[in-house]
Amino acid sequence: MRHHRAAGGRTIAIGLTAALAVTTAGSVALAQDPATSPDPALAGQSLVISNWAAYMPEDLPARFEAETGVPVTITNHATNEEVVAKLLAGNSGIDVAFMSGQFAQALTEGGFLAAIDHAQVPNIANLYPEANELAYDPGNTHSVPYAWGTTGLCYRTDLVDAPPTSWYDLLTPAEGVSGKTTALFTQRWLMLPAQKALGFSANTTDPAEMEQVRDLLLAMKPTLLAFDDTTFYSRLVSGEAALVEAWDGWCNYAIAEGADVGWVVPSEGSDLWVDTMTILESSPNKEAAHAFIDYILRPDVHSWVVENISYKVPNAPAMAAVDPAVLAAFPNLAMTPAELLQQESLVDLGEDGAALYQDIADQIAAQ
Amino acid sequence: MGRLLLLGPGLLYLTVLFLLPIAAIVGISFLESNRFGQLRWEVTFASFERALDPLYLRVLATSVVIAGITTLLAVLIGYPTAWAIARLPPRWRLVVLILVVLPFWTNFLVRTYAWIVLLNTEGPISGVLQGVGLIESPLQLLYTPGAVIAGLLYAYLPLMILPLYVAIDRLDPELREAARDLGASRARVFLTVTLPMTLPGALVGAIFVFVPSLGNFVIPELLGGGKTVMIGNLIRDQFLKTRNWPLASVLALSILGILLVLLILQSRLSRRYAPVSHD
Secondary structure: OOOHHHHHHHHHHHHHHHHHHHOOHHHHOOOOOOOOOOOHHHOOOOEEEEEEOOOOOOOHHHHHHHHHOOOEEEEEEOOHHHHHHHHHOOOOOOOEEEEEHHHHHHHHHOOOEOOOOHHHOHHHHHEOHHHHOOOOOOOOOOOEEEEEEOEEEEEEOOOOOOOOOOOHHHHOOOOOOOOOEEEOOOHHHHHHHHHHHOOOOOOOOOHHHHHHHHHHHHHHHHHEEEEOOOOHHHHHHHOOOOEEEEEHHHHHHHHHOOOOEEEEOOOOOOEEEEEEEEEEOOOOOHHHHHHHHHHHOOHHHHHHHHHHHOOEOOEHHHHHOOOHHHHHHOHHHHOOHHHHHOOEEOOOOHHHHHHHHHHHHHHHHHO | OHHHHHHHHHHHHHHHHHHHHHHHHHHHOOOEEOOOOOEEOOOOOHHHHHHOOHHHHHHHHHHHHHHHHHHHHHHHHHHHHHHHHHOOOHHHHHHHHHHHHHHHHOOHHHHHHHHHHHHOOOOHHHHHHHHOOOOOOOOOOOOOHHHHHHHHHHHHHHHHHHHHHHHHHHOOHHHHHHHHHOOOOHHHHHHHHHHHHHHHHHHHHHHHHHHHHHHOOHHHHHHHOOOOOOHHHHHHHHHHOOOOHHHHHHHHHHHHHHHHHHHHHHHHHHHHHOOOOOO
């Protein structure tokens, strides 16, 4: 989901706010055992990691190197498409790449990702059992989940007559809300509201179903203020928008700015998106890459995501380590893994499915 | 040899950064790519067929209309402006000309964001109109085709004013005086003397405004809210998001084709109305 990172500055600002509000400096600090010595298997290895900007702590590379002796270089990508392009351009030099699950699935099928050796990632035991049965990669054979969540409606409680409950509240907005809604434009989430409202799978590749999805979205388009992937939460704060389709973590950005903002997963259901960590088949530094993923999965490291950018992580002790004040402040963080798993996991659509979605998206854009 | 040395840097620059990329785009347009964006080295016309889909043609038509309206408005606003500037005392002319290009000293994105602030429903324009009672509810100016045209016009108007100013400034006042002395009305002088002789300047300005407007994707995205899509947006998305470079190349070539036609038209018309060799 994260193109996120176009809003990097904002994200950091919110992170600071959250960190101040919580005053749990200790929970983020590294619990480093001074007795640990660098693993000889990692000698001479180094890592290049591609991630969305501000999606992990800035000092993480330094902390990891201090402990393991492995130097880490970070490069950023803005979208899944961008990181896929970088990886496939050849000689990317990237060892570890963060990407959404359905993209990891496609790259695994293309033979670009290395198998994850669970023996080298003992902290993988920290994952919720539910995080081991994700449809894009059951058993996490080629990817390790980093953050997960869902998509729903984020709204100004003072600007809507009644709290929304259904995707139709966005697709056919009430009179007072019409012209004050935004929808996501990244393909899978552009389709999602109509797919769920019509009772279809979020992974459907049936052309007849997708035509109905298109027609419903075309009818919605004139009621929209705009399609918006990156600034919808600030529109909520300013009151320019009253109801927006939002990835759950992003709704929190509006809440963090003090607006009267509510959050709901519509009754027809939604998606389960997962951002994952993957190791490139081409990487000559696979041991260091495994060690890095294992390091991330430490509760004290992984909980940073929750406390600073308000996404849920699939890591049980990391969630338990989060300050209860943070969990209380942001409604989406209260969703349990079981509740998340009731949503539909996004999987890769395959070559024909991707072409179908592109065609439908173009038609919606052009009309 | 000396001439070659002088031309060298420019030729090298144009070859490497202009001709080679265009050659690459032409080449890629005959290939196909898989969903990872990797090219298959087989010659095919598939992307050309796909680009003829009414869907893409409609976006192209919308883009031409939006860029055309922008150009027309730029002429209507730019002509009297350039005329007035040419009439100023010389020392004021420079000041005003600097004012015309002054916006270019500010970042393009910042200026476009300023329009978002101006036009949004909570913004000053809607607010003032409500305040004086002209409208009852907030006005939705932003995220409409009109907002896109306003943004394009604002961004490229100076490119219309400058060549028009040059053309008007060069106009020999004695020609107009002669026409007046021979009994032509002011309107007739304008239509039969002034307008034809400044037309080449207007045509250059029209090309300068139309071409970047046609290919623009930033302004439609920011001021159109993703609801008004121009051909530039499609090209950008096909290159960066879908990673369908062949289709993106074909769409890019369509703009190049329109540009070539316009340049030929412009040179034909300019030659006909060129002040010196009137035939």
